[in-house]
Amino acid sequence: MNDPSADPAAGHPQDRPAVLLATDLSPRSDRAMDRALQLARQWQAPLVALAVLPGGAGLISHPVLALSSDAVAERAARRRAERRLHADLADARVPLAVRVERGEVAATVLAVARAEHCGLVVTGVARHESLARALLGSTVDTLARRCPVPLLVVRERARAAYAQVLVTSDFSEHARRALQAAAALFPEAGFTLFHAFGNPYPLLAGMDVEQARQAGRAAAEEQARLFLDATPLPLAVRSRVRLRLAYGDPGLLLREHGAEHPGELIVLGTQRRSGLTGLLLGSVAERVLELAESDVMVVPPEQ
Template structure:
């Protein structure tokens, strides 16, 4: 039986490159798991055409290079996704600015999750999935799944990064109760020194005091969360001293199939959703797939 709390429509944003194959596989796997409809979207930007495309345009009688790019993208997209005949799937090719188009389609199709891949240091024409992912993270009002690894099985272990704020409480509740009710959940919090080093007090004691404080805060945080008893029973905590980005990076190298979840906080007006410097660093350094959950999504 399907879970009524999970998204019924999922949007895959793909640039049709080989690196997007992992995002496609994860989107298909998740759509099957959630019994959701999958929309596979690629966006053709308005760009000057190259010499080869210009020659092809003249040979085929099409003056507009964008028309050819859109037709070619649609053929490639259909070849990629139409083999998945056991789930409701709709390929879609749109033209325009990437970020605006992805968000517009997600809203129009009532998508509760956007799935995309990542790339760094690529030319702009190759980046739905580099700089544009930053824009999607900040502006999306629905959860955004950034895929790095191969999709072998549904996520079985989910790590929710928390600063014990109200926003991260929402993230834990949404993740554990609605999106992944059957997965093992770990609440992750990286703490620093609770007070400046004082002469005669060694680092071991300082870190022990920091851990004790983090344990008290974590217990209070969990008690304040609205979680089913079944979720509380399988919830674990990971409290560790150090840089959160480096800790998650090291964890991901050993456990690449885990999912890391981050929350954003809402700020009114044109400022939209803010990720925060710590969460931004986690997103950049994580070796795992990362789900970004806007506060209120």
Template sequence: MTTPPAFPGSTVRSILLASDLSCRSDRALDRALLLARQWQCALVIVTVIDSAETRHLAPQERALHQRTAERRVLSDAGAADVPITVHVAFGDRVASVLEVAAQEGCGLIVLGAASHQGMGRMMLGSTIDALIARAPVPVLAVRQRARQPYPALVVASDFSPAALHALEHAGRLFPAAALHVFHALEAGPALGKSGGGAHERNERLRQAQALGDAHLAEAALSPALRGQVQFIFREGDAGLLLEAHGQARCDDLVVLGARPRHRLVNLLIGSVAQRILERTENDVLSIADTTGVPPAESTPDARGPARR
């Protein structure tokens, strides 16, 4: 098939950082700033104040809350060397973030991920869940400090069209990173039962490699990007395997594909993706494949204007 040239992340005009002004947003801010410099694009920062918390306030007090939040956001950003726009919105958090992202033409949404206390696992709050489900652009959940550009991408793949789209999109956003396609071998009609002797395991690996090669042949990647792809085949639970990977290589970026389903963009691999999101130590990029989704289904549900 004809492959278009790979495009760098700089084709993203702006990045949206969803900040709740807590310490967990600090790492997300650092990563968003690093990406904005790397891609030479603008950074849009939005913080949403729950209307229930300010409904009883007079307009002057409400405006004071807005100015205070804006000052805090700019103070956290410091003397950044990228263009920054701040939005302070009132209302539903997810709807407000999606509205600002659409209004500003943002190509990526970044937010911080909390951890279960004492467990070190990502806590999927309602905001992250809903953004991954509804955002028509990639969503980056940040856990690690932004020490450097991502050295490698680990694309969790079931060799589906949505996983292929995630591979293509992530590779183009991060063309300098090593590109790994991670596939967990589990029991199934295509690969046979787990376990068995060396011959059976080798046969399962051979079949998986054949599926991977066919998958890669369909990828719209430049020859340079295609040449960077390496397959990782492991037996076991994908969540546990990627948790172990994150402990060994916490600076890599894990990439998940998503597909439209039931009028929303839901995670492609369901409970497997949920386990990966919950368990991995890595930052996670969720990329939705909205090809063929009617605009009404992939457009953010805006419920009111965002306020600067």
């Protein structure tokens, strides 16, 4: 936790990890742009704004980036995209790099994140509920599985800095990494450690349901205590961590929580696939990404 490279607020501005904004220049991406700009200013970090001329299906669909096989038309499309990004970010007040690339969207975003030494990738999704699963099943889902740095999926307007951060936890090592990464990125925020629990044993005929739930809560409270005791955190952050245990489906619970607590950031961790490249989101993380109303940050395991 004392590694300055993990903290965007540490070091000189030119040494701070950049924030990468992946945008399609459509109105739905404005919220992601505003949040990326707010974070870059908060951390005094460079901002890299990336638009991808698509080589196939993906995030980018705005007419200004229309696909063309004509070299002259492509150069014109690049210039239009660059002018649009410079215009939208004219008042950035942070070091700004504008990049327009062609290729498969997720692969290009990941390549630029590595090349620009970015510490966070920021993107958005459409708000049309009937399309949410299809969108998350393509570019955003691929980024969540493969991004080597935290990925922030923006849904809400950036009205203020994140003052409250909710970290989902199954008390595993990837959940510990998510909590530590969130504490490093947002050291002034208040933190909630969230765990959705079930029954600790199969319900038998005639068993009291409420008694079973109470047993599940008691087991979760003990796991949470052991988890926090074993997680290195700055004392100031640890003093602001509160526990929230709830019975039921975590995706639905967090959807309700987001509706009641607008502006709160949800953080979840991923785990590495055994013997394979890439990351494993897991059913809970996928459900949170699909259903949550709030902004969600996906934290990969340590490289």
